[in-house]
Amino acid sequence: MSTPPQGHAPISDELARRYWEAVAVHGDDPATDMCVHCRRSRCPEWAYAVEQLILADLLNFEK
Ligand SMILES: [Zn+2]
Structure with a gap:
């Protein structure tokens, strides 16, 4: 079983940039x-924006 975990939808750099902007x-x-x-x-x-970044695995809120 080496299938990558589903649920992490990769997003484009452009989209990610816009989400980061929104967060800021x-x-x-x-x-x-x-x-x-x-x-x-x-x-x-x-x-x-935060939710999308978390889903894309670009942001981690766990501490
Ligand atoms: Zn606002």
């Missing part, structure tokens, strides 16, 4: 604890 743009402002863009904590844009 929509990240929580440490001062307010809210997205500086949408003015809400962990806004949908941020959550979606």
Whole structure:
């Protein structure tokens, strides 16, 4: 059994770059604890980008 694990959908560099950008743009402002863009904590844009990066195995939230 040497099949690669399914569930990691590879995404293009361009797409990955856009997700990283979204994470940066929509990240929580440490001062307010809210997205500086949408003015809400962990806004949908941020959550979606993070989810895609995790699915693509580019981001690891486990500590
Ligand atoms: Zn936002």
